[in-house]
Amino acid sequence: MLNLQDKDLLRQACLIDGDWVGADDGATDDVINPADGGVIGRVPRLGEAETLRAIDGAERAMVEWRRKTAKERAVLLRRWHDLMLEHQEDLAALMTAEQGKPLAEARGEIGFAASFLEWFAEEGRRTYGEVIPSPMGDRRLMVVKQPVGVCAAITPWNFPAAMIARKAGPALAAGCTIVIKPAGQTPYSALAMGELAQRAGIPAGVVNVVTGDARGIGGAMTASPKVRKLTFTGSTGIGKLLLRQCADTVKKVSMELGGNAPFIVFDDADLDQAVEGAMLAKFRNAGQTCVCANRLFVQDGIHDAFVERLAVRVAELKVGPGHEAGVSVGPLIDAAAADKVEQQLRDALAKGGKLHYGGERLAGNFLSPAVISEATPDMECFSEETFGPLAPVFRFRKEDEVLRLANDTEYGLAAYCYTRDLGRAWRMSEGLDYGMVGINNGHVSTCEAPFGGVKESGLGREGARQGIEDYLETKYVNMAI
Ligand code: ADP
Numbered sequence: 001m002l003n004l005q006d007k008d009l010l011r012q013a014c015l016i017d018g019d020w021v022g023a024d025d026g027a028t029d030d031v032i033n034p035a036d037g038g039v040i041g042r043v044p045r046l047g048e049a050e051t052l053r054a055i056d057g058a059e060r061a062m063v064e065w066r067r068k069t070a071k072e073r074a075v076l077l078r079r080w081h082d083l084m085l086e087h088q089e090d091l092a093a094l095m096t097a098e099q100g101k102p103l104a105e106a107r108g109e110i111g112f113a114a115s116f117l118e119w120f121a122e123e124g125r126r127t128y129g130e131v132i133p134s135p136m137g138d139r140r141l142m143v144v145k146q147p148v149g150v151c152a153a154i155t156p157w158n159f160p161a162a163m164i165a166r167k168a169g170p171a172l173a174a175g176c177t178i179v180i181k182p183a184g185q186t187p188y189s190a191l192a193m194g195e196l197a198q199r200a201g202i203p204a205g206v207v208n209v210v211t212g213d214a215r216g217i218g219g220a221m222t223a224s225p226k227v228r229k230l231t232f233t234g235s236t237g238i239g240k241l242l243l244r245q246c247a248d249t250v251k252k253v254s255m256e257l258g259g260n261a262p263f264i265v266f267d268d269a270d271l272d273q274a275v276e277g278a279m280l281a282k283f284r285n286a287g288q289t290c291v292c293a294n295r296l297f298v299q300d301g302i303h304d305a306f307v308e309r310l311a312v313r314v315a316e317l318k319v320g321p322g323h324e325a326g327v328s329v330g331p332l333i334d335a336a337a338a339d340k341v342e343q344q345l346r347d348a349l350a351k352g353g354k355l356h357y358g359g360e361r362l363a364g365n366f367l368s369p370a371v372i373s374e375a376t377p378d379m380e381c382f383s384e385e386t387f388g389p390l391a392p393v394f395r396f397r398k399e400d401e402v403l404r405l406a407n408d409t410e411y412g413l414a415a416y417c418y419t420r421d422l423g424r425a426w427r428m429s430e431g432l433d434y435g436m437v438g439i440n441n442g443h444v445s446t447c448e449a450p451f452g453g454v455k456e457s458g459l460g461r462e463g464a465r466q467g468i469e470d471y472l473e474t475k476y477v478n479m480a481i
Contacts, residue, residue, distance in 0.1 A: 010041065010094065011194065014043070016208050017058075017204055018204020022044045027045035028044055029045045031043060034099070034333050035364070045213060046213065047212060048220040057208060058177040061206045068175070070125045074125060075121075077120065077121035077200075083196040084196060087196065091193075092106035097188075099322075100333060116162070118447075138480055140481055145475075148472060151171045153230075154221070154230070156233050158289055168207060170462075170467045174471035177205060181218070227251060230254075231460075236257040253459060257458045258456070260294045265302060266417075272309075274302075281416055281443065282389070283314070285330075287341075290385075290414075293391070298394070310356075341387075348379045351378060356373060357369075372391070376394070413458070418439075433455065448464060
């Protein structure tokens, strides 16, 4: 049961223009704990009308917000960051209840989320323009950076706090206001962040959180000419739909979409390092991250030792409800997610895959993490994002062969490569058609670095100094003197 030290962090209303409100018609949606199927509570089921009001509020609030100095905005963002860390335990408990991830991972995510608020508070003060040497003696050419305008954010359930912070952080730092629609599965983390934004003194209307009907809210956000930017993290299918919807008002867009990460281990890799990297890259959040290793390519000479070692390590993982001590793999978000992983496993085994460990459907949405070898490109797990705890190992022989296989996907988010050959590390990092490459490292996300994909994995970058650019317009001023 949820036992928060600060009960007011469990908000069951939406934040619109500084007020906590319900749906116009009083409708609500249940929020389910994926570990036991129990109802945690109810949040408003808002639609188009309420979303348009939130957008109006964000537009009004932007007048004053953009006028503040970057330093003034930074102070408020920093306070928001501090409050998230002060309430880390409660926020983690809320997240584990609605999302399922182990408490240690939830705590880690709160720290990770807060880090974006701090980083962008600082970056907001460095949104430099430039002065261009003029080709005419009586003219001066200048470039200034300005906030893009009211932003709308649609976020997924796998990182309920971090995906909000890395959108709201740069938006607010740049001088934009924002309307956030969290995933229906994980609204409480978002609403608690709204509560803390208010407590931090961020003015009414600057941060708005709306929960409810995804199509209605998304429709209002994308159709409104007042919204100048949509930032989305989620599936490639919904991303494409939203891109189309944004076309009519020519919005700026940032898209963090699906992945199909290759995890490549060469014969000369450090076996222990590669296995530990695979554990992190594959099983974090029960395999439900867009940068999760989806396909493990292991070279002939190290293949058997790698598979054996990986199966031993996977057998050590403790599966269970996220709030229990020692649990490292929680439930999947819902039954459909678990069904999909089971289907991929059945398909792989029917096509010659060899099961080394796991693969059982435990109670409810729990799956025992699975390791299979003899995986082949005709299997569903080669071409589809698994988003669950299934590690398929593909055997390969040559560098050019594995590069071709790794790039044989419409996705291009993260890739991982293990080798101690410096030349090969360079060749692979240049040849992998991905936005991010981990060399001898299974975890690349940090607020200081640009996160994002190429091909159908997305548009734009989040984090790093690049992350604020997506929330800024470039204005050119030509002045006669
Ligand atoms: P997943 O499969 O991981 O749930 P989705 O892309 O469906 O990924 O969900 C990501 C976010 O997109 C969630 O906040 C979800 O509510 C939202 N979403 C889903 N469908 C739509 C839609 N038609 N319009 C706007 N947002 C949507």
